[in-house]
Amino acid sequence: MFKHFQKGNAIKSLIFFAVIFYLGKVFDPYNQGQLSVVLIYFVGILSITFLTGLSGLISLGQGALMAVGGYTCALVVLNLGLTYWQSIIIAALVSLFAGWILGITAARLSGPYLAGTTLVIALAIPSLATRFESVFGGDVGLSVDYGTPPEWLSGAIGDIGYEQWQLFAVLPFATIALFLALNILKSRTGRSWRAVRDHEIAASLAGINVQRIKIFTFVIASGFAGLAGAMYGLRGIVGPSVYPVSLSLALLTGAILGGLRSITGAFFGAALVVFLPDLIDKVTGSWELASQIGDYLPAMVSGILLILTVVLNPAGIAGALHHHKPRHK
C-alpha cells in the first residue's frame, strides 16, 4: 500500500537534504545556527500539523513533549553512555510512550478543555525537573557533550565549524522526519485523521474508532515533538529554560502562520518564527528604536500576525499559495 508514493517521498526528502546541506555550506555561521533551529522547529511544528491541522486537536504542551525528548536523550547519553544517534532514537521512542499516556488522558477532551489541560501539562513537566533536582539537574539542567564532527565527514568536505556541525548533525533527523511525515499524510491513517477532524460522527459511523485514532495522533505527534526536543538538546544543554511555555506557543504560532494543514506550511512557519527577529532587525535597524520597543517588537509582530492570519487567512502562507494551484483533495 505504501510503495507507490514512498518513492516520490523519498526523492522529495533527498532533495530537501541536499538543499539544506548546500545552504549549510554557503551560509555564515550565525545563519547556520539559525537554520539548525529552523529544522528543529520544523520537526516540532510537524507535531502540531498532525495534531491540530490534520486532527483538530489543540495542544499547548508540545514544548513539554520536546522537553521529554530532550531530557531522555541527555539522560541516556550521560547515564548509559550511548552515542547520540542511539540516544535520539531512544528519546523518540520514549516520547511515543509519553504521547500514548497523554493521548489516553486527553483524547476525550476538546476545545478549551484540551487547550487548558495541555497548558497545565506544559507547566507541570518542566517543574518535574526542579522537583527531582538530583536526576534532572534542577533549574540549571544537564549539559551534554555531543562530540565533534567525525573524521570521515571533515575529511570529505573540509573544516566544519561549530554551528555548521550543529546543522549537519540535526539534518539527517529532520530529513527522516520529513520522509515519515510525507508518508503519514498520504496513508490511511492520515485520511482517518482528516475524517475525524471534519465530521466525527460520520467517521465513527464509517467504522473508524475515534478514540483510538485520537490517541494514535497524540502518539505520533509526541514522537515528532520528542525528536525535535532531542535535536534541540544537541546544542549542548537541556534545562527548563530551554523548553519554556513560550516554546509551545511559538510552535503553535509557527504552525498557524505557515499553514496548519501542510508540511510545507510547517517549514514556512518554522522559518518565519526563527528568522522573524532578524527580519525585524533588518527593517527597523536604521530607525534607532528605543531598546524597550525593539526588545518587544518581535513578540508584538508575531502576535499581530497570528491574529491577522486567524481572522483573514486561516490557512496561513501555505494555504494562500495553494489557492493558485488547481484544487485537489
Added chain:
Amino acid sequence: MLKVENLVTEYGAVRALDGVSFTAAKGKITTVIGANGAGKSTLLRTISGLERAKSGQISWADKSLIGKAPESIVRSGIAHVPEGHAVISQLTVAENIEMGSLFRRRNHRSDVKLAIEEVYELFPRLAERSKQLAGTLSGGERQMLAISRALVSRPKLLLLDEPSLGLAPLVVEQIIQTVNDLCRKSGLTVLLVEQNANTALAVADYGVLLSLGKVVANLPAAELKADASLRAAYLGY
C-alpha cells in the same frame, strides 16, 4: 401582506429555492406543502433572515426584508417558530416565554405582561409547568412553548415550521386548532409549513405546493385539496 418574488436561496451548489413567488394574504392562513426536501423550511428561514437569499425579493407590508438580520425582522412583527429545536431546553418555561418579549419591554411594558398572561391562558399546561426546565416538557408542550415564545412578541405574521413533527395526532389537532382560532380572532397572518398536507389544508385558506424549490401550484386550499392528480404526484396519496 407577505409578498415573495423570484426568491432564490442556495446551499453551496444546491438551489433549495429556485425562483419562488407567491403572496400570503393578510389575516389568512397560507400553507406551504410538499415532499421532504422541497424547500419549505428554507423558505421560512429565508423570510425570517436566518438564511441569506441569493436573489429575489421578500416584502412585508410593502417593506423589503432582504438583507435584514433575524433580530430586526422580528421587530418588524414577524415571528418564526422553526422546526425541531425551537425552545432552549436549559431555560425554564417562563424564561423561554420571557425571552420572546425582551425586545418589547422598554416601550410596551404593560402590554408585554398582558401578552404573557394571554399566552398562559391559551396554553394552561404551560402555566402549570412555568418553573420547569423546557427540556423536561413533552413534545407537544414544547411545541406550545415555542409558539408562545413567538406570540408574546405580538407578531403580525407567524411563520410556523412543521408544528406536527413528531407529535401525536390529537396533540397536533389541538395545536393547529389553536393557531386557527388565533388567526380568525386576531387577524394574524399565518404561513404554515407542513409535511402533513391533510391537516394543513383542513384549516388553511390558501395552499402553495413546492417541489424541488419551485412553486408547482398556488391555489385556494379547497381546490388544492380536491385536486387528486396534484396530490398523487407531489404528496404521494
Added chain:
Amino acid sequence: MEQFLSAVFAGTASGSIYALVALGLVLVWRGAGVVNFAQMGQAMFSTYVASTMIMNGNSYWVAFFAALAVGTVLGVAVDLLVMRPLSGKRSSAMLASPAMRGTVPVIASLGILGILQAAAGMIWAAEERGFPAPVSTLGLSIGGTVMPFTAFDLFVIGIVLVTLIITTIFFQKTGMGLAMRASALNAEVARLSGIRTSSVRTLSWAISGAASSLAGLLVTPSANLSPNTLDLILIIGFTATVIGGLDSLPGGVLGGFILGLVISFVNVYSSPSDIFLAILAILLIVLLVRPQGILGSKEVRRV
C-alpha cells in the same frame, strides 16, 4: 496547628483571586462561548495603567476605576476587532470543522495575550511595579494575637463575594442576563426572539474585562506586577473553572477557593515546585470523574 491555620487563611485569600479570575472566564464562556486566555493580559495591562496613574499622583480609587474602565474597553475591543470577524468567517474550510470552531478563538486569544504583553513591555519596559492596597496589609490583631491574614485579605474576599452575588443576580434575574444566557445557549432561537446576540456578546466581553481588571488590581499588592506575573494566575483560574464547572458562576468561585487552599497546603506541607503537579493532578481527576465540574451542568461540556 498554627501552620494549618496559616495555610487555610493564605489559601482562602489567594483562592479569592482565583475565584475572580474564574468568574471572568465563566462570564465570557457563558456570554460568548469562548475561553479567553488573554484575560489576564487585559488585567495586567489595566493594572499597569492604574499603577502609572498612582505614580502620577492620582488617588487609589481614581486609578482603581480607571483600571476597570480600561479593562472594559479592552474586552469590547477584543470582541469587536477579533472575535466578531472570526465568527463571521463562514467560508473558510478550516473553521468549518466542529473541532476547529472551539479551537480557533482560543488561538486568537493567545495571540491577543502576546500582543498585550508585548505592548506592556514596550510602554512600560516591563518594569516591575509595586502596587498599593487601599486597606491595611498587616496582620489583623484580634484579642492581642496577630492573625495570619490581613484586612486586605478580608477586603478581597468581600469583593469576590459581592461580585459573585451581583453577577448571579444579573444573570438570573434581569432581562439582559436572560438575553446573555439565551444567546450563549442557542443563538438562533435567541435571534428569532429578537435578541441582538452580537451586542449581547460584546456586553459579556465588557463585563468580563472589568472583572479581570478587578482581579489584576487585587492581586498585585501581594505580587509584583510585570508582563508575565499574571500568567500563572490565569492557568490556575482556568483550572478553577474546570473544577467548578465552566458554565457555572458559583462553580468557578468554588473552584477558585478549592485550588487556593490546595496550593496553599502544598506550599506549606510540601514544596512549591509541586504546585503544578498538584494542579495537574486535580485537573485530571476532575476531568476523569466528573468532567462537567462540581457545579457544572451535564450537557454542555464538549465544544
